[in-house]
Amino acid sequence: ALLACVVENLRGFKVAWVRVDTQTILSIHHNIITQNARVSLSFNDHRSWYLHIKNVQEVDRGWYMCQINTDPMRSRQGYLQVVVPPSIVDKETSTDMVVREAANVTLTCKAQGYPEPYVMWRREDGEDINYNGESVNVIDGEVLHITKVSRLHMGAYLCIASNGVPPSISKRVMLRVQFPPMLSIPNQLEGAYVGQDVSLECHTEAYPVSINYWTTERGDMIVSDLSVSGDKYEAVSMDNGYNKYMMLKIRSVEKSDFGTYQCVAKNSLGETDGMIKLDEIPAPSTTTTEVPSTTETTHKKKGARNSKKWKHSENQVLEEYDVEEWRDTGPPEGVTRDAATLCFTPWWLVWTSTILCVRSHRAALLLTSAFLLDLTLISDFR
Numbered sequence: 001a002l003l004a005c006v007v008e009n010l011r012g013f014k015v016a017w018v019r020v021d022t023q024t025i026l027s028i029h030h031n032i033i034t035q036n037a038r039v040s041l042s043f044n045d046h047r048s049w050y051l052h053i054k055n056v057q058e059v060d061r062g063w064y065m066c067q068i069n070t071d072p073m074r075s076r077q078g079y080l081q082v083v084v085p086p087s088i089v090d091k092e093t094s095t096d097m098v099v100r101e102a103a104n105v106t107l108t109c110k111a112q113g114y115p116e117p118y119v120m121w122r123r124e125d126g127e128d129i130n131y132n133g134e135s136v137n138v139i140d141g142e143v144l145h146i147t148k149v150s151r152l153h154m155g156a157y158l159c160i161a162s163n164g165v166p167p168s169i170s171k172r173v174m175l176r177v178q179f180p181p182m183l184s185i186p187n188q189l190e191g192a193y194v195g196q197d198v199s200l201e202c203h204t205e206a207y208p209v210s211i212n213y214w215t216t217e218r219g220d221m222i223v224s225d226l227s228v229s230g231d232k233y234e235a236v237s238m239d240n241g242y243n244k245y246m247m248l249k250i251r252s253v254e255k256s257d258f259g260t261y262q263c264v265a266k267n268s269l270g271e272t273d274g275m276i277k278l279d280e281i282p283a284p285s286t287t288t289t290e291v292p293s294t295t296e297t298t299h300k301k302k303g304a305r306n307s308k309k310w311k312h313s314e315n316q317v318l319e320e321y322d323v324e325e326w327r328d329t330g331p332p333e334g335v336t337r338d339a340a341t342l343c344f345t346p347w348w349l350v351w352t353s354t355i356l357c358v359r360s361h362r363a364a365l366l367l368t369s370a371f372l373l374d375l376t377l378i379s380d381f382r
Contacts, residue, residue, distance in 0.1 A: 001080055003051040005066030010046050013068050017041070017051045020063035020077060026051065058082050058114065086113035086161040088171045093159065099149055101179040107144040109159030109171065117161040124156035124172065151177050151205065151242055180270030181206035183263065188274075191281040192253045200276045202246040202263035210265040212237055214248045217260035222248065255280070 007015060014029040026034045027041045040052040053060055061082040067075035092110035099105055111117040121129075121144040128135040130152060146153055154177040162168035182205045192198040204210060214222040214235055222233050234249040246263050258280050264273040 001053040001056050001060065003053075003064055003066070003078055003080070005049045005051075005076060007047060007049065007068060010068070013070055015043075015049045016067050016069070017049075018065045018067060020065050022062075026064075053080075056080075056082055058084060061114075082114065083163075083165045084112075084114040085165045085167060086111050086117035086163050086169050088159070088161060088169055090171075093171060094173050096174040096176070098176045098178060101150055101177050102148050105146045105149045105153070105175065107146075107157060107159070107173055107175070109142050109144075109161070109173075111142070111159075111161035111169070113161070113163045113165065115163045115165075117163040119159065119161050122158055122160070124158050127155070129153070149175075149177055151179055151207065153177060154207065154242065176207065178207050178269060179205075181210045181265035181267055181272045183265055183272045183274045185263070185274045185276060188276055190276060190278050192250075192258075192278060193281050193283040194253060194255060195283070196253050197249065197251050198253055198278065200248045200250070200261055200263075200278070202248075202274060202276070204244045204246065204263075204265040204272075205242050206244070206265055206267045206269075207242040208267045208269075209239065209242070210244065210267040210271075212244055212246050212263065212265050214246070215262045215264060217262075222261075250278075253278075 003017070005015060005017075016028045017026040018024065019026060024034065026032070026036075026039055030041070030043070032039065032041055038054045040054070042050045042052065044050075049066065051064065051066075060080060063077050063079050065075050065077045067073055089110040089112055092108065094107045094109065097105065097107070107121065109119055109121070111119050119140075119142045121139045121141075122137060123129055126137075128137050129139065130150070131139060131146065142159075144157065154175060157173045157175060158170045159173065160168060160170040184203045186201050186203070190198060190200060200214075202212075204212060214233075216222065222235065232251055234251070236245075236247040236249070238245045244265070248261065248263070250257055258278050261276050261278060262273045263276070265271060
């Protein structure tokens with residue numbers, strides 16, 4: 001810090017620096033009086049007088065006076081404000097805690113600095129905190145009190161202190177909530193047929209982390225050896241915090257595999273289990289659908305460019321159609337639309353001046369939508 005005092009027309013008078021609150025004389029004219037090695041003095045042409053304080057500390061905060069030994073005395077005062085970034089007082093701040101579910105929990109965070117720091121609590125993962133029946137993101141104050149803590153409160157909490165003087169500071173407190181295992185089963189009844197692969201699923205919650213395994217209805221523990229190719233069983237377990245997912249895969253189910261299976265979870269606070277029944281179901285039957293065969297013969301008729309015979313299945317009755325196509329010359333004499341013959345120009349052949357005639361053994365089918373669809377298919381044979 002640098003405190004300046006400018007004096008005009010000092011003449012033979014002397015300048016002194018005084019610490020007001022303690023009435024301590026720091027310097028008189030060119031001489032340092034205080035024993036504080038951090039204090040020094042400089043001046044310029046007996047006009048500007050400077051008091052230097054190195055490595056400023058909180059104890060240096062206060063009023064300072066520059067005075068001249070005139071009669072009456074003349075003086076000027078200035079205030080040295082010392083700001084201090086926040087810091088956490090570890091001795092008065094909570095550390096990691098382990099509590100039983102439904103107990104009351106109090107987390108405390110003590111911070112110091114100048115100005116006095118503002119302290120708040122929040123979860124490290126950014127999730128809301130269930131606090132006094134409300135869901136809040138931030139809790140103001142040094143104390144975080146949770147009534148009847150639950151497993152949902154488990155996690156890391158941050159105590160953050162700030163006072164406008166950088167940097168802000170935080171401390172991490174881990175809250176662990178202990179509870180005995182709980183278990184849920186999505187499907188308590190599973191079905192499979194002989195030869196099928198089937199998977200049984202189980203979900204557990206516990207802290208401390210539980211030991212999980214599967215047993216048969218006889219109580220035999222099922223051992224999964226994934227290093228053995230083609231092993232009968234494959235047991236999978238995946239952790240996510242205090243949640244654990246269990247899955248038992250049974251390969252190529254046999255008659256002897258049907259029955260009841262148990263998933264078991266144990267920790268130091270207790271154990272629980274759940275049952276899944278595997279029943280036999282009929283194997284799916286296979287059916288073969290025979291598609292009517294389609295044959296095509298091509299022959300030339302007088303005056304016709306192409307003549308094709310097409311088999312069509314309508315209500316499982318096979319009908320035969322003679323398809324004849326003429327271009328430019330038109331249909332042969334005597335061929336007109338009647339009960340047995342239909343002649344027209346398809347939209348996809350308008351530009352070719354082609355007329356398409358169809359003879360059917362059952363004229364009623366000529367006008368059905370199914371037959372018109374066949375005409376579209378016939379065009380692909382050209």
